[in-house]
Amino acid sequence: MSTTISAEQLTVAFTQGDYIVKPLDGFNAQVEDGELVLLLGPSGCGKTTLLSCLAGILRPTSGRIVVDGVDVTSLDARGLTEYRRRTVGIVFQAFNLIGGLSARENVMAPLRLAGVGRKAASQRAEELLTTVDLAHRLDHAPAKMSGGQQQRVAIARALVHDPPVLIADEPTAHLDYVQVEGIARLLRALAAPGRAVLISTHDDRLLPLADRVIDMAPKQLGPGIPPADLKLEGGDILFSQGDLSDFVYVVNDGEIEIFRVRADASEEVVRRVQAGGYFGEMGPMLGLPRSATARAVGLTVVQAMTMRDFKTKYLDAPAGAAPSAGAAPSARA
Numbered sequence: 001m002s003t004t005i006s007a008e009q010l011t012v013a014f015t016q017g018d019y020i021v022k023p024l025d026g027f028n029a030q031v032e033d034g035e036l037v038l039l040l041g042p043s044g045c046g047k048t049t050l051l052s053c054l055a056g057i058l059r060p061t062s063g064r065i066v067v068d069g070v071d072v073t074s075l076d077a078r079g080l081t082e083y084r085r086r087t088v089g090i091v092f093q094a095f096n097l098i099g100g101l102s103a104r105e106n107v108m109a110p111l112r113l114a115g116v117g118r119k120a121a122s123q124r125a126e127e128l129l130t131t132v133d134l135a136h137r138l139d140h141a142p143a144k145m146s147g148g149q150q151q152r153v154a155i156a157r158a159l160v161h162d163p164p165v166l167i168a169d170e171p172t173a174h175l176d177y178v179q180v181e182g183i184a185r186l187l188r189a190l191a192a193p194g195r196a197v198l199i200s201t202h203d204d205r206l207l208p209l210a211d212r213v214i215d216m217a218p219k220q221l222g223p224g225i226p227p228a229d230l231k232l233e234g235g236d237i238l239f240s241q242g243d244l245s246d247f248v249y250v251v252n253d254g255e256i257e258i259f260r261v262r263a264d265a266s267e268e269v270v271r272r273v274q275a276g277g278y279f280g281e282m283g284p285m286l287g288l289p290r291s292a293t294a295r296a297v298g299l300t301v302v303q304a305m306t307m308r309d310f311k312t313k314y315l316d317a318p319a320g321a322a323p324s325a326g327a328a329p330s331a332r333a
Helices: 047-054 077-086 103-113 118-131 147-158 177-190 204-209 282-286 307-315
Strands: 005-016 019-031 036-040 062-067 088-091 165-169 196-201 212-215 230-232 237-239 248-253 255-261 267-274 293-296 300-305
Touching: 005 047, 019 047, 019 255, 036 047, 036 204, 047 062, 047 165, 047 196, 077 088, 088 147, 103 118, 103 147, 118 147, 147 165, 147 177, 165 177, 177 196, 177 204, 248 255, 255 300, 300 307
Parallel strands: 036 196, 036 212, 088 165, 165 196
Antiparallel strands: 005 019, 005 062, 230 300, 237 293, 248 300, 255 267, 255 293
């Protein structure tokens, strides 16, 4: 059996406080049979959100997820339950083992819940724990095992129904370098014909093992050469909330208002930047998407500059030489 996964124009939007946040916005990806694919990026870039959608735990706002020709996003509650049970295995970052159960019993648990008899479930659990090199730990409680051993139990549990899709959320986050090696080798071995493995991580040590890496962190748009001065009419949008960050901007003439759209579609003006002020530095500095929208108030001329030039001219300038940003750092786009 060949396993293919496709995410098409996937968007997830939710309300956080008074604002709408989109950890995924028009995301596209294709995973082929037998591949080990890394979702690489810092916290908050949408890795866990994507895995939750692929696992059928979170329903996206729009777009599709297709696994072996089945549109997962169109399944009803019963269909999703069956999909989660038979098609996808999940390895959680914090292991999520039951402390009062042994390794064998933790792996047996999903089988028993699925109606498998105790003897058959015990045999399957022992088989899987032997596969992950824990035959000597069958009757040990999680507290008696190392972090790497607990993660192996979690992986064995995820494999009880022999799923064609295995997803792991930061599987090495709580492990030292010795334990990481064993888990990395195991996950690499599990990516084989008939099964695709997707791993979310910010751990660069896993890169050499991957067949493909999907970088979830937005990159600067500009090639390093800023455009000439931009002349804007009143109401013109320079960049929008959620856009990838490119340059830092200085207002040469006129005024820019920075605003955010609330969940009720109303606007909150965060600040106004007048001639001599700068804005938009936090996005490219931190590698984050724009946290607000920049709009011209009347005729306005802005100058775009690279982060390197901005830091040289303003952040590293002698005291008193830098223009006013017009707001506290927390309000910058």
